[in-house]
Amino acid sequence: MSHKVPSKKERTVVSEIMKDMKERHEIIFEDFVKTLSEELGLFTGIANFSGNPKIEGFGLERVFSEPEFDDHGLTVEFSRLIDNLEGVARNLLEESSDARPEIFIGKESSPEYVKEFSAVAIKFLDEDLGESVIFSLGPKRMNYEKTYSVYSLINNEIKEVIE
Numbered sequence: 001m002s003h004k005v006p007s008k009k010e011r012t013v014v015s016e017i018m019k020d021m022k023e024r025h026e027i028i029f030e031d032f033v034k035t036l037s038e039e040l041g042l043f044t045g046i047a048n049f050s051g052n053p054k055i056e057g058f059g060l061e062r063v064f065s066e067p068e069f070d071d072h073g074l075t076v077e078f079s080r081l082i083d084n085l086e087g088v089a090r091n092l093l094e095e096s097s098d099a100r101p102e103i104f105i106g107k108e109s110s111p112e113y114v115k116e117f118s119a120v121a122i123k124f125l126d127e128d129l130g131e132s133v134i135f136s137l138g139p140k141r142m143n144y145e146k147t148y149s150v151y152s153l154i155n156n157e158i159k160e161v162i163e
Contacts, residue, residue, distance in 0.1 A: 004145040006153050013039050014153045029056035032134075036154075037062065040147055042138035043082065047089035050130025057085055059136075068139045077116055081137065092121040093133040101151035106140045116140070120147045122155045 006014070013035060029046050037044035037059030045057035060082060069075045081088055096102045104119040120142075121135035134154065136147060 004149045006149045010039065010146075010150050011153065014150065014157060029054060030058070032056075033058045036134075036136070036150070040136055040138075040143075040150060042136040042142060042147065044134075044136045045085060045089060046132065046134045047086070047093065048129055048132040049090065049093065053086060055085055055089055057082065063138055066139050068141075074116060078137075081117065088137075089133055089135065092119060092135045093123050093131065096121040096123040096133055096135075098123050098125065098155075101148055101155060103144060103148060118142050118144075120144070120151055122151055122158075124155075124158050 016035075029048075033044045033046050033056045041059075041062055043057060043059040043063045045055060047053065047055040063069070063078065064075060069078065092104075095104070101120055101122045104121070106116060106118060117137055118140045119135055119137050121133055123131065123133045125131050134151070136142075136151075
């Protein structure tokens, strides 16, 4: 897969998100997922599983505006996925790498719950936040090149912050 160089706008969005993280040494979950979801046009979530699980997700309306979701059955299946967001996040945490973003494409992907959809995820471990995963879910025809490049940039920024 060729890797797209993140645009200036994408770098600015990620830099602003990471700047906030550096200042507070924590991720503001709600703002983070909303900004990332809007940039990618996908349902995006972040989950932390130290202590009481904390999970935030945003972008359902944006995903449901995609033509695939004119199919009622697909809309119901994606809704079930979101209703089980903690389980999805835990599975993505287990399946993901902290070395680079992982891409899970529909039935070809190992997490069976993503069957008709795709996911991109990265995990990280921070002594303050614990084990966490950032992920985006959407139709199989998502823009993988853009999503992967943004996630790679986030992964590099996270590594700089926590090392």
